[in-house]
Amino acid sequence: MARMKFLCDADRCIECNACVTACKNEHEVPWGINRRRVVTINDGKPGERSVSMACMHCTDAPCAAVCPVNCFYTTADGVVLHSKDLCIGCGYCFYACPFGAPQYPKVGNFGSRGKMDKCTFCAGGPEADGSREEYEKYGANRLAEGKLPLCAEMCSTKSLLAGDGEIIAQIYKERVMKRGYGSGAWGWKTAYRETIES
Amino acid sequence: MRRREARRDPWQPNNSVRTSQSGSAMKAFVAALLFAAIAAVGMSILLNIIQEPSSVAFTTGGARVGDPGNNLVGPNG
Amino acid sequence: MASLGRFIRLTVGACAFLLVIAASVPCKAQQVNPTASSVNEQQLLQELNRIQGRVSIPDQRSGVLEQPAGRDWREFRNVTLRWIGGITIIGMIAVLVIFYLTRGMVRLESGRSGRTIVRFSAFERFVHWMTATCFIVLAISGLNITFGRPLLLPLVGFEAFSEWSQWAKYAHNYLSFPFTIGVALIFLMWIAGNIPNKVDIDWLKRGGGIVGHDHPPAYRFNAGQKAIYWIVVIGGGAVAVTGYELMFPFYLSGIEGMQLAQIVHSIVAVLFIAAMLGHIYIGTIGMEGAFDAMGTGDVDLNWAKEHHSLWVEEEQAKGHAPSGGTSRPVAAE
Numbered sequence: 001m002a003r004m005k006f007l008c009d010a011d012r013c014i015e016c017n018a019c020v021t022a023c024k025n026e027h028e029v030p031w032g033i034n035r036r037r038v039v040t041i042n043d044g045k046p047g048e049r050s051v052s053m054a055c056m057h058c059t060d061a062p063c064a065a066v067c068p069v070n071c072f073y074t075t076a077d078g079v080v081l082h083s084k085d086l087c088i089g090c091g092y093c094f095y096a097c098p099f100g101a102p103q104y105p106k107v108g109n110f111g112s113r114g115k116m117d118k119c120t121f122c123a124g125g126p127e128a129d130g131s132r133e134e135y136e137k138y139g140a141n142r143l144a145e146g147k148l149p150l151c152a153e154m155c156s157t158k159s160l161l162a163g164d165g166e167i168i169a170q171i172y173k174e175r176v177m178k179r180g181y182g183s184g185a186w187g188w189k190t191a192y193r194e195t196i197e198s
Numbered sequence: 199m200r201r202r203e204a205r206r207d208p209w210q211p212n213n214s215v216r217t218s219q220s221g222s223a224m225k226a227f228v229a230a231l232l233f234a235a236i237a238a239v240g241m242s243i244l245l246n247i248i249q250e251p252s253s254v255a256f257t258t259g260g261a262r263v264g265d266p267g268n269n270l271v272g273p274n275g
Numbered sequence: 276m277a278s279l280g281r282f283i284r285l286t287v288g289a290c291a292f293l294l295v296i297a298a299s300v301p302c303k304a305q306q307v308n309p310t311a312s313s314v315n316e317q318q319l320l321q322e323l324n325r326i327q328g329r330v331s332i333p334d335q336r337s338g339v340l341e342q343p344a345g346r347d348w349r350e351f352r353n354v355t356l357r358w359i360g361g362i363t364i365i366g367m368i369a370v371l372v373i374f375y376l377t378r379g380m381v382r383l384e385s386g387r388s389g390r391t392i393v394r395f396s397a398f399e400r401f402v403h404w405m406t407a408t409c410f411i412v413l414a415i416s417g418l419n420i421t422f423g424r425p426l427l428l429p430l431v432g433f434e435a436f437s438e439w440s441q442w443a444k445y446a447h448n449y450l451s452f453p454f455t456i457g458v459a460l461i462f463l464m465w466i467a468g469n470i471p472n473k474v475d476i477d478w479l480k481r482g483g484g485i486v487g488h489d490h491p492p493a494y495r496f497n498a499g500q501k502a503i504y505w506i507v508v509i510g511g512g513a514v515a516v517t518g519y520e521l522m523f524p525f526y527l528s529g530i531e532g533m534q535l536a537q538i539v540h541s542i543v544a545v546l547f548i549a550a551m552l553g554h555i556y557i558g559t560i561g562m563e564g565a566f567d568a569m570g571t572g573d574v575d576l577n578w579a580k581e582h583h584s585l586w587v588e589e590e591q592a593k594g595h596a597p598s599g600g601t602s603r604p605v606a607a608e
Contacts, residue, residue: 010310011313032253038330043328071437098346100339107255110241112441187316190346242445
């Protein structure tokens with residue numbers, strides 16, 4: 001059974017934001033909600049590095065653990081999804097998430113911050129696959145059509161890889177071997193408690 | 199010159215001293231509940247006026263900021 | 276001329292062929308790591324315990340790439356807090372039950388005199404009941420956030436639990452305002468009577484009437500009540516400040532600040548609840564005649580003399596209470 005993961009090759013990312021644009025367009029993500037973002041460390045200085053980051057779909061997801069209403073669930077592929085019908089907008093998942101994946105439609109937390117939204121690995125939500133309700137709430141469900149997330153498909157340098165963890169780890173290892181360097185799989189230790197030997 | 203207080207048997211009840219609040223027990227309690235409810239509702243109205251949707255808070259001037267609709271945020275906004 | 280053209284084509288073709296061969300052989304000797312001086316994930320995490328950079332998004336908070344402190348917070352919130360809350364609250368309930376079964380209700384030794392004295396005015400009782408009822412709702416809705424998922428959700432199912440939790444959160448956030456107003460008024464109203472003094476030390480040494488059957492003198496508020504007062508004011512102040520910080524996320528602090536606010540808010544809250552259980556006990560079934568103080572506002576004169584003798588003397592001197600020497604029980608009918 002595949003275990004879906006993301007891997008951003010920080011040595012190849014050129015901060016083009018194609019992944020961000022692809023995600024925003026595919027799911028019609030509203031203004032202010034950022035499912036995927038590109039973070040540039042040491043911008044403009046020697047040693048600048050860019051990493052594309054969204055929900056990493058962690059093993060033992062901390063967001064799911066702290067949710068007071070238990071609205072998260074993990075699919076058989078290891079994709080962490082949640083139900084917007086059950087979500088009460090308390091904001092706890094954001095405090096627990098190491099990657100800042102949860103996004104909220106409202107700024108103040110009186111009553112509710114609105115229904116939490118986050119990267120779904122293009123796998124939709126609890127509604128029926130490909131249904132209109134699912135699209136309105138969670139965006140496109142590409143996984144049900146046998147496709148991989150659009151951010152990785154649109155990456156201009158193929159730095160962002162998405163798919164079965166073993167396959168993308170293998171791709172990354174081969175790259176590192178061929179070119180002779182690699183800064184490692186960013187976020188993998190925190191999300192999956194494993195590293196890729198390079 | 200002060201008027202001398204009239205002599206009184208201290209063992210007899212002094213009826214000019216207020217010793218009971220005659221039945222304001224429930225009134226105080228109901229008033230408390232009412233005030234709490236009104237304050238809560240009032241604050242909810244006030245705070246929702248100053249609530250900012252992230253579609254307004256996190257967009258720059260160059261963006262076409264309109265109502266993003268219900269898409270992805272659900273009917274509760 | 277055709278042979279020259281053919282010759283040129285042949286040469287170009289041969290060169291191209293050689294180029295393709297050459298290009299496919301990796302030149303290991305010239306391998307360069309263009310990102311050698313770049314930052315490294317482990318190094319950044321060790322230095323700062325978070326990784327942060329620049330984003331082009333207006334929400335600058337998304338510049339935080341990784342904050343592993345979220346894992347520690349998760350451990351606190353799911354494990355540590357539940358232990359602390361469970362032990363203090365269940366422990367307090369157990370102590371109160373055992374105390375009631377062994378000591379029983381603290382009785383009025385000289386019996387009711389039938390005469391009363393005003394203890395709390397209507398305004399004081401209004402403030403107390405407003406704060407108290409808000410506290411009950413805040414406590415239940417707050418405990419629901421921490422304990423609802425393991426204890427209540429399995430009983431009522433996902434949809435019902437989410438609906439209830441949604442309303443509980445609304446109540447919690449909006450009733451916090453009258454609660455805070457109440458705490459502030461309590462602080463102002465009763466600060467004069469709640470400054471600790473020597474009488475309190477003596478009262479505590481003599482068991483306060485609760486440990487043993489003594490009747491140590493006290494002013495309007497005895498040492499136990501002063502403790503409750505300061506717990507309410509300081510605890511209430513702490514949950515109010517951290518609570519508003521949680522209600523206006525990231526207005527005052529970054530993500531570590533928000534996690535800390537939740538930690539302080541929840542710890543103070545569960546201790547507060549345990550303390551208030553004791554207060555509710557003593558004010559209802561723990562002591563005969565005590566509830567009158569906040570119920571009608573008038574207490575029996577004998578009760579006042581037994582538990583707050585110095586206060587009664589003050590009130591008599593001011594002319595607020597019927598004067599008289601020792602208490603006399605009402606003649607049996």
